[in-house]
Amino acid sequence: MKVRVDLSLCQSHGQCALAADQVFRLDDELNLHYNPEPPDEFRAAVEEAALMCPTQAITVDREV
Numbered sequence: 001m002k003v004r005v006d007l008s009l010c011q012s013h014g015q016c017a018l019a020a021d022q023v024f025r026l027d028d029e030l031n032l033h034y035n036p037e038p039p040d041e042f043r044a045a046v047e048e049a050a051l052m053c054p055t056q057a058i059t060v061d062r063e064v
Ligand code: SF4
Pocket: 005, 009, 010, 011, 012, 013, 014, 015, 016, 017, 024, 032, 052, 053, 054, 055, 056, 057, 058
């Protein structure tokens, strides 16, 4: 699966890291780091993160 975060929208709230800490992480300066191609086993957590993001900065590509 592919994940994209629009960092111009990200306000470092960290909800994504709470929902899917395997994929999203905030560093000490509150910069977001993430895995843009996480394994499918994290799909549910990533979709939860996308829903929780208050600025809707996270896009998840669905593979059919
Ligand atoms: S939840 Fe959204 S705004 Fe918050 S750190 Fe994650 S991507 Fe950024």
